[in-house]
Each structure stands twice: as structure tokens, then as C-alpha cells.
Amino acid sequence: MKKNKEPFSLVWKHHKNKYLLIAPFAIVFLVFTLIPVVVSIVLSFTSFNMVEAPSFNGLSNYINLLVRDDVFLIAIKNTLLFALITGPISYIMCFLFAWMINELPPVPRSIITLVFYAPSISGNAYMIWKLIFSSDTYGWANAWLLKLGFIQSRVMWFETAKYVMPILIVVQLWLSLGVSFLAFIAGLQNVDKSWYEAAAVEGVKNRWQELWYITLPSMKPQLMFGAVMQITGSLSVSQISIDLAGFPSVSYAGHTILTHLHDYGNVRYELGYACTIAVVLFFIMLLCNIIVQKLLRKLG
Amino acid sequence: MKKLYKFLVSKLRARKLRRRNRSLMGDMGLTLVLAFFGLFSLFPLIFTVVNAFKPLSEIFIIPPKMTVENPTLNNFFDLATIVESFNVPLSRYIFNTGMITFLGTFGTVLLGSMAAFPLAKYTFPGSKAMSNIIVYALMFNASVTAIPNYLIMSRLGLIDTYWAVILPAVGSTLGLYLMKNFMVQIPDEMLEAAKIDGAGEFKIYWSVVMPLCKPAWITLVILSFQQMWGTTGGVFIYTEELKPVTYVLQQLVSGGISRTGVSSAISFIMLLVPVSVFVLSQSNVIETMATSGVKG
Numbered sequence: 001m002k003k004n005k006e007p008f009s010l011v012w013k014h015h016k017n018k019y020l021l022i023a024p025f026a027i028v029f030l031v032f033t034l035i036p037v038v039v040s041i042v043l044s045f046t047s048f049n050m051v052e053a054p055s056f057n058g059l060s061n062y063i064n065l066l067v068r069d070d071v072f073l074i075a076i077k078n079t080l081l082f083a084l085i086t087g088p089i090s091y092i093m094c095f096l097f098a099w100m101i102n103e104l105p106p107v108p109r110s111i112i113t114l115v116f117y118a119p120s121i122s123g124n125a126y127m128i129w130k131l132i133f134s135s136d137t138y139g140w141a142n143a144w145l146l147k148l149g150f151i152q153s154r155v156m157w158f159e160t161a162k163y164v165m166p167i168l169i170v171v172q173l174w175l176s177l178g179v180s181f182l183a184f185i186a187g188l189q190n191v192d193k194s195w196y197e198a199a200a201v202e203g204v205k206n207r208w209q210e211l212w213y214i215t216l217p218s219m220k221p222q223l224m225f226g227a228v229m230q231i232t233g234s235l236s237v238s239q240i241s242i243d244l245a246g247f248p249s250v251s252y253a254g255h256t257i258l259t260h261l262h263d264y265g266n267v268r269y270e271l272g273y274a275c276t277i278a279v280v281l282f283f284i285m286l287l288c289n290i291i292v293q294k295l296l297r298k299l300g
Numbered sequence: 301m302k303k304l305y306k307f308l309v310s311k312l313r314a315r316k317l318r319r320r321n322r323s324l325m326g327d328m329g330l331t332l333v334l335a336f337f338g339l340f341s342l343f344p345l346i347f348t349v350v351n352a353f354k355p356l357s358e359i360f361i362i363p364p365k366m367t368v369e370n371p372t373l374n375n376f377f378d379l380a381t382i383v384e385s386f387n388v389p390l391s392r393y394i395f396n397t398g399m400i401t402f403l404g405t406f407g408t409v410l411l412g413s414m415a416a417f418p419l420a421k422y423t424f425p426g427s428k429a430m431s432n433i434i435v436y437a438l439m440f441n442a443s444v445t446a447i448p449n450y451l452i453m454s455r456l457g458l459i460d461t462y463w464a465v466i467l468p469a470v471g472s473t474l475g476l477y478l479m480k481n482f483m484v485q486i487p488d489e490m491l492e493a494a495k496i497d498g499a500g501e502f503k504i505y506w507s508v509v510m511p512l513c514k515p516a517w518i519t520l521v522i523l524s525f526q527q528m529w530g531t532t533g534g535v536f537i538y539t540e541e542l543k544p545v546t547y548v549l550q551q552l553v554s555g556g557i558s559r560t561g562v563s564s565a566i567s568f569i570m571l572l573v574p575v576s577v578f579v580l581s582q583s584n585v586i587e588t589m590a591t592s593g594v595k596g
Contacts, residue, residue: 006425011424011425014424015418015422015424015425017418017500017501018418018424018427019418021414021415021417021418021502021505022414022415022418024410024411024414024415025412025414025470025471025476026415026430028411028471029473030471031467031471032445032452032468032471033437033445033471034437036445036448036449036452037437037448039451039452040444040447040448043447043448097334097337100333101334103322103330104334110582112334112338113582114575114578114579115338115342116337116338116341117578118341118342118345118571119341119344119345120526121571121574121578122345122570122571122574127563127567128344128345128347128348128564128567129344131560132344132347138360174341174344177341178523179474179478179523182519183478186482186515186518186519187482189515190482190515190516206323206326207326221482221484221485222481224481225477225478225481228435228438228477229438229474232438232439265447271447274447275447278440278444281444282439282440282444285439286436286439289435
């Protein structure tokens, strides 16, 4: 890690306080995040069921996963499709809404912020969507579509493969004004107000020009943060799929990489294999992030 | 006095200039868009709240209604009765969630911001490597580390304590990364000035950097609060008396449609606290921004 030639005692003397500031976090991070990740990677090369000691079996988990496991291919397809739609849309939504809200006077601003942020605070309240898309006529969607005459008989929303993904996408978008949204709002408040004055003097004419020439460039750190969070979030959808579409969902229509992980990790206790899935998911995320960060850098 | 006058004049001028770049049509358009999506955003939540006060006869009306004709607190009483059968009072579950949330949030903000400051503002041996690791670690989902974490927790004897839920959250990279991304924006001259005045890194962190990035750490308080508040304890806590409220909620929701009223009632309770925390801290952020005026 340390490539410089300064002896450690000198480094410590110069930077002692910095290391001390980092130390508490570093210890907790090391023990409860970094070591588990390394253990996870090691376990991905083994067969492990929590009862017996792990036994090394080389690459066979990876080969099975990528070549023999048909369900995993469905999961990858679903996850990527899901992420490709919800990822960019939610990212843009987060920014646009944060920016529009920032244009409002203070009191409406805080009310509207709450309105948009509420779904992601609401914890399990997304279960309400199960009621809305419930298969019987008590379901709101069915009741109203029947009453208005759009459909003749009730629709089995979560029991029909073609409806599962679209509904999950809507729910995820509804939930997705979370971390990044808040970071963007805080970021917008941090933009130096005097730049807008200067820009107005220099001839910036409308809010779109302000957005493009001042706001976006000065929010780079938050935009980067938001991108990472939104990608990670849209690739790691599982709980809403399990809660809404059931597990396993009808013909695996709502099956994602993480529900596959859940299957092997929490249901079948094939932990080595589950770790393999986790590692593959990590590399997919890494790849997406590298691509997006490259794109974002080009913009700036 | 003179300073105040100058400040107010500059504020007023700023406002006038900003208005110059705003058109009425644009303002109206924005308001309409926000109103439309705002309704979409709120609708399921209003539905939850309304359901919590509906008597059984109204919950199953076809088509369902957004209003409640005879509001009742029965769902809340039923909730208390059902929870009683778990042999643990509801207040105990709420206490558990409260403890986990308080310690977790405090730890996340303190440890995250402490570590973020040197990484954002200085380069020293190892700083670059640490920053990189943090970004990669963001991509490790909690369910990825859950299995090894369980093994480590049981070695450390932390299984079945609050700490098993709190410590991994405190060590999560989200907080650090968020704080770091904000601290990067603090002008170096400010730190230089503090240094010339003889302040060490701890002092600069606490009395210069933290006040300056209040919006950031309040954001983190909100995020972390809400994350901890929603924890179910997962596989780490199995003693009934130590379980958090969300666990009860899940048990109730899995009771199916006949428990709709009751689960709406507990969803409502669960929703109330984070919303209040959010409202309180949000107004705090805005207040800070208003009083600190134009930042340079």
C-alpha cells in the first residue's frame, strides 16, 4: 500500500492525527465489511453448508453458475433489464426533482421535499402496492379498471409473468428518490450563491443556462455519489420482488441476481454457491460503475 | 450594524438578480410537474394512513375508497392485542428499535465524518488506496457480507446483541463516502487559515469542517436514522425481547389480507417517526442555510 520511501516512524509523526481520525471507522470497516468481503470471495471457491467445514472445489461454482444454471441466466437478464430502465430514469428523476424543488421558496420547498422523499422513508409501506395490485376485486387496480370498463374480468397481476416486471419497475421508481435525492438537495444548497449573481451579470439568461453552466459543474461530487448509489440500488433489488411478486415469482419473472442469492444462501444453505453469486454481482456492479463514471467524466 | 446592513443589501440584490432569470411560465410549469408527481408519490402513503383508521367494513368496500367515513382506532387496539400474544409488550420492541437507531445513527455520523475529513482534504501514505477501497466497498451489498458477518459475529460473541446490527451499519461506507464528497468542496484556504491560528486536525475537523458541512451530516442523520429504524434484526437477533418493531410488522403483514387494517396501523406508526425526524432536521438545514448567508 505504501510506495514512498519515508520510514514509517516519520510518516506516523507527520500524519498521526489523520490516522487517529480514521482509525475508529477503519477498525469497524475492516472487521465487519472488508474481512467479510474477502471471506466471501474465498468461500466462493468452496462448497460450504454452514455445518461442515468448507471444502475447496476450485472454479466449479463459477462454471456451474455461468454454464449450467439456467435460472441464473434469467436472473441476470431480469436484473440488467431492470437496472437499465430504473437506473437512468431514477438518477435523472432524483436530480431533476431536487433541482425543481430547489427553485421553490423555502416553505413549499420543504413540504415538497418531504412528499417526494416520503416513499423511501416509509419502510415496509410499499407493501401497500400488493393491495393495489391484488389479484382479487379488492385490489384497487382491478376494482377501478373493472368499474371503468377497461377490463372484463379481474387481472392476476403478480401471477401473470408479463405484468410482474413492469409493476416492480413502477414500485422501484416510486421508492427510488432516496439517498441520491437527499444528497442532491444538500448539494444544491451548497452551491455558492455568488456564482449565480456573477453569471447573471455575465449574461446567463434563464434557469436552464444556470443549470448547465453553474449548477451541474459545481455538483460533481454529489452527481458521482448519486450515480454509484443509483447503480448499486437498481442492481440489488430483491426485497420488493420477494415481498410483492412472491418467491419464487411466477416463471421467475421477478427473479433477480439477489433473489437467486437469497435462494441459495437463505433457503438451500449452499453458502459457497451463494458467495459465488455475490462475487459475480459485485463484478457486474463494478463494470457498470466504471462505464458510468467514464461517461460522467466526459460530460464535465 | 454596518455589517448587517451590507449583508441584507447583498441578500436583496442576489434575490433580485435571481428573479431576473426566472419566467412566470417556467415557474408555473415546474409547479404543475411537481404537483403531478407529488400526488403519485403520496397516493400509496395516504392510502396506508387512511386504511389505518378504517373499520373492517370499510376496508373491503368495492371499489375501495380514499376516504374514511367512520374513523376508528380499533386497528390500533387490535394491534396491541395481537402483539400481546407475542409475550413481549409493543413498547419493548419500540425501545429496541430506538436504542439501535440512536446508537447506529450517532456512530455512523461520528465515525464516518471523522474518517472522511483527512481522506477528503489531505494526501498521505495510504489515503488514495483507502479512498479506492471505500468506493469499491459501496458495491458490496449487505446480503453479500451477511454470511461471513454471521461467522465473525458469532466468533466475537456479538450474536443476539444490539451490536450485531449496529456495528456493520456504522462501518458501512455510505456515510463516509457521502461526507467525503461534501468535504472536498470546502475551500482549502479555510483550513489553511485555521492552521495558521494554531489549530490541529482534530480542532479543524470539529470546529471548522463540521459546522460547514451541516447539510451533509444532517442528510446522513436522516439516511442512517431511517436505515436503522427499518432494521429487522435479520439473522443476528433471535431473542424475542431484543427484536425491533419492523420484525413485528413483517409478522403481521405475512398474516395476509385479513390483517390489512392492523398492518396499516403499524405501518402508520412506523412511518410517523422517520417523517417527524425528517421534518425537524430538514427545517434545521434550511435555517442554517438562511442564517449563514452567502457562503464563500
